[in-house]
Amino acid sequence: MAIEGPLRELGIHDVFQLLDLSRKTGTLRVYSPEKNNEGSVYFDAGTIVAATMKSNPHLLGTILERSGKATPADLARATAMQRAGDKRRVGEILVAHGIVTPRDIDRFMRQQIETVVFDLMSWSEGFFSFTEEPPRPIRKDIAVRVSTESLLMEGARRIDEWSLMADKIPDARVIPLLATLDDGPESFIDLLPREWEVLSIIDGERNLHEIAKRLVLPEFEVAKIIYGMLSTGLIDISLQGT
CATH class of the missing domain: 1.10.10 (Arc Repressor Mutant, subunit A)
Structure with missing residues (x-):
């Protein structure tokens, strides 16, 4: 079942809360014509497991490189393996080759999710749609699950802080x-x-x-x-x- 509508009728915080309380599994897409931007958030039983942003994707590989955990050569090898048919994600490949640890992936994927979600929480106009889908397959040792409720609380705090600026x-x-x-x-x-x-x-x-x-x-x-x-x-x- 699809859930969709304009953000002026159902604010983004309410959308996240609805998906959390109803323990939905699937993909939330939010589009803003004013910002010419789009974000996607992936839920598993109401918990956020991944998130991406079109204009500033906060790619895990880029975050790992900036933190010094992976080199450009490491990332190039991982993406080359994907192009050659490897179905694993970049993080999974890097863990398998000992470049990073599952704990590294957990920390930086949480950072990636938080960054995208907090950006979306500042949007007051645009459109959202949620489509129920099966859970995304991923290795259990590097699977990340971020509490939607905790993100809502932190997002509200950040919005209050931005209002002071x-x-x-x-x-x-x-x-x-x-x-x-x-x-x-x-x-x-x-x-x-x-x-x-x-x-x-x-x-x-x-x-x-x-x-x-x-x-x-x-x-x-x-x-x-x-x-x-x-x-x-x-x-x-x-x-x-x-």
Whole structure:
């Protein structure tokens, strides 16, 4: 049975809660014409087991590479095996070859799921559809099951936190600009590695969404970093198209 409709009639939080309480198994697809984006979330008896996003897929391989757990060569070999007919997922292949452990896969797949789901929870317009399907086959030792209820609670907290930043960062279309520093004594800039990553690609053209996509980071995390830099006068903000 398909469950579908516009998000303006049934909010995304209510959709997730419905699928959780009714212990549904299948695929939820959410499409936003305004964002020109689409996300898919896979459920097994109401629990989330996988999630993908069209514009910023947060691919497991990319996450593993950024974390230093797998090299580009490792990922290339795994994808070559898939092209040659191997039906296993990249994570399964890497575990089988001893590149990563099942525990690594569990941690990073949870990160992947959380990032996509939290992005979707910020959507207030668009359309959703849920189609009941058989559970996705996957090795039990690297299967991930994330509580929908816990994600709903954390998602609500993040939305509240973003609302506190909304006066300066209303959405992911804002464009950060390097601030013009006043003449005077040189000052020391003390930033964390992730903050330096964000600062290094601020060019006055990329918006927040594009920066997050380039760095394979959640928009929420990038927004918090940009808000902090904005508060210290390190950067300015321009609205898209202004």
